[in-house]
Amino acid sequence: MNSPDTKDRLRAAAEVLFAAKGFRGISVREITELAGANLAAVNYHFGSKASLLVQILEQHVGELNRERLAMLDKLEAEAEANNTPPQLEAVLKAFLAPAVRRFLDEGGEDYPALLSRLHQDPTPELIEALVRIFAPVAERFFAVIRPLAPHLDDTSLLARSMFLKGAMLHSLSDGDRLATALTQGSVRLNDPDRVLSELIAFCAAGFRAPA
Amino acid sequence: MNSPDTKDRLRAAAEVLFAAKGFRGISVREITELAGANLAAVNYHFGSKASLLVQILEQHVGELNRERLAMLDKLEAEAEANNTPPQLEAVLKAFLAPAVRRFLDEGGEDYPALLSRLHQDPTPELIEALVRIFAPVAERFFAVIRPLAPHLDDTSLLARSMFLKGAMLHSLSDGDRLATALTQGSVRLNDPDRVLSELIAFCAAGFRAPA
DNA sequence: ACTCGCGTCGAACGTTCGTTTGATACAATC
DNA sequence: GATTGTATCAAACGAACGTTCGACGCGAGT
Numbered sequence: 001m002n003s004p005d006t007k008d009r010l011r012a013a014a015e016v017l018f019a020a021k022g023f024r025g026i027s028v029r030e031i032t033e034l035a036g037a038n039l040a041a042v043n044y045h046f047g048s049k050a051s052l053l054v055q056i057l058e059q060h061v062g063e064l065n066r067e068r069l070a071m072l073d074k075l076e077a078e079a080e081a082n083n084t085p086p087q088l089e090a091v092l093k094a095f096l097a098p099a100v101r102r103f104l105d106e107g108g109e110d111y112p113a114l115l116s117r118l119h120q121d122p123t124p125e126l127i128e129a130l131v132r133i134f135a136p137v138a139e140r141f142f143a144v145i146r147p148l149a150p151h152l153d154d155t156s157l158l159a160r161s162m163f164l165k166g167a168m169l170h171s172l173s174d175g176d177r178l179a180t181a182l183t184q185g186s187v188r189l190n191d192p193d194r195v196l197s198e199l200i201a202f203c204a205a206g207f208r209a210p211a
Numbered sequence: 212m213n214s215p216d217t218k219d220r221l222r223a224a225a226e227v228l229f230a231a232k233g234f235r236g237i238s239v240r241e242i243t244e245l246a247g248a249n250l251a252a253v254n255y256h257f258g259s260k261a262s263l264l265v266q267i268l269e270q271h272v273g274e275l276n277r278e279r280l281a282m283l284d285k286l287e288a289e290a291e292a293n294n295t296p297p298q299l300e301a302v303l304k305a306f307l308a309p310a311v312r313r314f315l316d317e318g319g320e321d322y323p324a325l326l327s328r329l330h331q332d333p334t335p336e337l338i339e340a341l342v343r344i345f346a347p348v349a350e351r352f353f354a355v356i357r358p359l360a361p362h363l364d365d366t367s368l369l370a371r372s373m374f375l376k377g378a379m380l381h382s383l384s385d386g387d388r389l390a391t392a393l394t395q396g397s398v399r400l401n402d403p404d405r406v407l408s409e410l411i412a413f414c415a416a417g418f419r420a421p422a
Numbered sequence: 423a424c425t426c427g428c429g430t431c432g433a434a435c436g437t438t439c440g441t442t443t444g445a446t447a448c449a450a451t452c
Numbered sequence: 453g454a455t456t457g458t459a460t461c462a463a464a465c466g467a468a469c470g471t472t473c474g475a476c477g478c479g480a481g482t
Contacts, residue, residue, distance in 0.1 A: 251430075
């Protein structure tokens with residue numbers, strides 16, 4: 001079975017599995033088995049299990065961040081054309097919508113769950129990779145949001161950005177476990193559009209709140 | 212070294228280590244080594260590594276939740292005496308302050324980090340234990356908050372409660388990694404009182420925002 | 423004095439892990 | 453047709469894991 005796409009199949013399998021059970025929770029054997037490849041294939045194609053994860057991260061989070069930056073560019077262009085500052089809600093949407101939409105499109109909570117899990121992973125090299133990948137988008141958003149919340153000093157702004165990130169990651173990865181457990185399933189939070197609009201409303205008000 | 216407190220030392224060591232590197236990230240050997248006990252001690256005293264974790268969880272999260280419920284009781288008693296509903300900020304504080312204060316008192320981010328990590332742990336029995344421990348407090352808070360946000364239906368209320376939880380867990384466990392990385396260390400978010408007040412302001416405004 | 427039970431100990435158990443090895447198949451190159 | 457490089461394979465490697473075992477020390481109860 002000499003197939004040129006073994007590497008792709010490995011990547012795809014690893015994405016699904018890492019998202020479902022985290023980096024440590026998945027063995028190379030499970031990945032290669034799902035991909036229909038030999039055990040040695042991961043190390044042959046990617047060098048190591050960790051490199052495989054980093055490569056996946058760079059690809060997909062990079063895509064996500066490119067979407068975010070594109071939406072921001074568009075926003076700022078419109079704002080400049082109208083000579084008005086962009087709306088806070090629109091800025092938040094630029095940050096949140098790509099992640100939530102991905103959550104919808106992929107038919108699963110793969111990337112958010114994986115990201116959220118990795119944010120809690122104490123392996124230094126993974127944390128470092130995450131920070132490196134996220135830094136440009138975070139800096140850009142910080143710059144755009146700062147003039148929209150002139151009543152907040154840098155500490156407040158950073159704290160609230162952290163809350164935004166936490167709310168997003170948790171709601172996308174936890175899914176509706178809390179809601180389902182609390183209401184015995186009578187209330188579900190599995191509509192991405194609803195989650196997105198609630199998230200925007202919640203965080204926009206949070207950023208507008210006085211210090 | 213026949214010491215009656217070997218069990219306690221194991222518990223203490225496990226708390227610190229689990230918090231630092233998660234459940235999977237710590238081996239029984241590391242725990243027993245830090246505790247100055249024999250490798251077999253964990254299984255002798257607790258039955259298994261997983262049971263040790265659950266016991267730690269029940270003890271400390273139980274304590275946390277008792278504090279929360281006590282603060283809520285006090286709030287409701289005052290409200291009833293004054294014939295006025297409790298303040299939204301006060302209710303949020305009852306939920307957030309015990310966790311943040313613990314984060315301060317313990318001199319580390321042990322419990323929040325551990326909790327946040329466990330929320331991402333896919334081991335079913337741990338998830339089940341977490342939900343079981345948290346359910347009573349969550350139900351109570353939901354009941355108290357609902358009349359304070361009459362403009363929100365149950366779906367919105369649950370979604371925003373989830374955001375609150377996510378913001379809290381993330382900010383307590385992530386610490387100021389984002390802030391430090393973004394500002395090259397010029398802004399720190401390591402003052403628990405500041406984080407608490409920001410969290411309350413952010414979430415109160417979030418709950419008040421129209422649907 | 424003897425026994426019993428609890429706590430501790432070193433040592434080993436059986437598994438699973440990520441990684442490495444050496445052989446083999448096969449297309450492309452000369 | 454021989455050679456080279458790429459991809460796959462079964463098999464094994466050494467390490468680390470959670471857990472179990474049997475022996476031993478020792479204080480309490482009889």
